[in-house]
Structures are given as C-alpha cells and as structure tokens.
C-alpha cells in the first residue's frame with residue numbers, strides 16, 4: 001500500500017476505503033425511482049470502461065488503501081464480461097461484493113462463489129407481483145424472489161434493499177420484516193432519495209421515524225432489539241427477538257451518515273464521484289487512456305468532497321430540484 005501519499009483522505013478527516021464501481025448504465029428493469037420512463041442517455045460504448053480499465057483503476061485505489069469494492073450499475077449482471085471482471089478484481093486484495101436486481105443471479109451462482117463473493121445486496125421493493133411490475137415496469141417478481149431464496153440456500157449473506165414510498169409499499173414494512181422470522185436475510189429500508197428524472201417529492205418519502213413507528217405498532221418495544229452497527233455502516237440495524245434475520249434503515253434524507261462516510265464512486269464511463277449527491281465528477285478514464293497518472297485527479301476529487309451530501313446540507317437544499325437535477329439519474333451513478 002502506498003501509505004506515503006494518503007490521497008484518499010479528505011479535508012474532513014475521512015479516509016476512503018470503499019469504492020463502488022458501476023459496470024454499466026444499462027438495466028433489465030426500469031425502476032421508476034431510479035430512472036425516467038423514457039430511459040437515460042447512454043454513453044457511447046467506446047466511452048465505457050473495459051474490464052482491463054476497470055481493473056487498472058481499481059488496482060490504483062487498492063494500492064492507496066481501498067479494502068472493499070462493490071460492483072453495481074445499472075444492473076452489473078447484464079455485462080457480458082462480468083465473469084472476467086469478477087475474476088480480475090478477485091485477484092486484488094479486497095473484499096468484493098455486488099448489488100443486483102437478482103433477475104440473472106441463477107446464471108451466475110458459480111462465478112460469484114468462485115470469486116469469493118459472500119454478501120449480495122438485492123433490490124426488491126414489493127412482495128406483491130403486481131406492485132413489483134408497476135414499480136420496475138417489468139414482470140420478474142417470481143424470478144427475483146426465487147433467486148433471493150436460491151442465494152440464501154447457496155450460503156450467501158443476502159441483504160434486501162427496499163426503497164419505501166408512501167402509499168405504494170409502506171404497508172409492506174411488516175410483511176418484509178416477517179420474512180426475517182425464518183430466513184436469515186437483512187431487510188434494508190431505504191429512504192427515497194432525489195436524483196435527476198425520478199420525480200422525487202419529499203411527501204413520497206417514508207422516513208426513519210415513521211418506519212420505526214410502524215414497527216413499534218406491530219411489535220412490543222422490548223422485542224425490537226437495536227443491533228450494533230458495523231463501522232462506517234450507512235444503516236441502523238435491528239432484530240425482532242427470536243427472528244433469524246434482521247432489518248435496517250438507511251436514512252440518507254432525514255438522518256445523513258456523512259460523518260463516517262468512507263465511499264467513493266466510479267461510474268461506468270470512468271468518472272469519479274466523491275459523493276452520491278455530488279454534481280461534479282472527475283474524469284479518470286481519459287487520463288488512463290492517455291497513459292497519465294490518475295492519482296493527482298483522485299486526490300483532487302477527494303479533497304473537494306463536501307462535508308454533507310455533496311453540499312446539500314439541509315433538507316431545504318435537498319428539496320431544490322435545480323440542485324438534484326444537476327446530478328445524474330441513479331441508474332447511471334451506481335447506487
């Protein structure tokens with residue numbers, strides 16, 4: 001590790017050891033909170049990172065202290081060279097994980113296992129097939145649900161991401177938690193966040209506070225155990241007494257966890273984002289292709305990181321559509 005440079009430390013004392021790499025802007029679902037119905041402008045193919053470029057950039061980050069890499073997208077499992085990417089990255093000294101909608105998971109079980117993936121985050125926003133179809137604009141509920149069970153039976157630790165929206169799936173909070181009675185899943189309720197083209201409205205968001213009110217209405221208070229969160233965890237974790245799995249809340253809107261943020265994001269077209277909410281990006285791919293060092297660009301990007309949510313440090317700023325439409329749609333950032 002090149003400790004002498006310390007290029008991953010920002011001006012707020014945060015060391016960045018976690019890189020999320022988006023492998024593609026494409027997806028086999030069309031979740032309305034993630035992308036506009038008409039789709040997003042895709043980068044020309046030649047502007048996307050090849051597997052060799054992904055590896056080269058990731059290696060630089062690992063040399064400077066990154067210990068965890070998560071592959072995301074778009075849908076990472078739609079990339080045809082996903083096996084090669086996993087194999088290359090698994091050769092780095094890093095904890096490798098993936099976030100997927102699970103539509104294609106059954107085809108990749110062996111590759112995921114061989115390359116040391118232990119934890120998989122899967123998105124599933126409803127336990128009702130019709131509602132799933134409505135939110136994803138695709139009819140894959142059975143496939144996704146069965147693939148979650150498959151991952152579980154194959155020994156992966158599965159975290160299920162549920163973006164909650166008022167009057168859409170907030171009546172399923174307890175159904176999701178009840179899944180953890182017999183299945184060792186972690187259900188992670190995510191506050192709906194604003195990105196370009198997702199018609200965000202604060203009124204549609206289900207807050208941490210209201211999720212916990214629903215939980216306490218369904219379970220006696222002494223049965224709801226607050227668990228120890230992992231260091232740099234973005235979620236507040238809970239378990240219902242006697243249940244095998246747990247549930248958690250990711251409250252980026254009402255309760256941001258920026259103080260302990262250790263994340264950086266690399267988009268599929270090789271742009272470094274120092275924050276999910278940042279409207280600026282730093283082009284690593286062009287410099288890599290020109291044979292230049294990408295380290296000074298990384299360092300500058302890290303030093304430019306704002307203390308809270310890419311400078312949207314108040315709820316008022318977060319609600320300003322001008323500010324979040326300067327950002328990309330989630331599908332092309334990589335959540």
Ligand code: SAM
Nearest residue numbers: 033034073074075100101123161192193330335
């Ligand atoms: N396709 C994969 C999937 O759906 O898991 C990976 C990419 S997706 C962009 C990563 C995560 O971002 C998903 O768990 C999704 O639910 C979350 N996400 C997307 N848009 C969001 C939004 N507006 N607010 C909160 N979470 C969002």
Ligand code: SF4
Nearest residue numbers: 027029031034074101
């Ligand atoms: Fe695709 Fe994931 Fe976005 Fe849904 S949340 S559209 S599955 S990238």
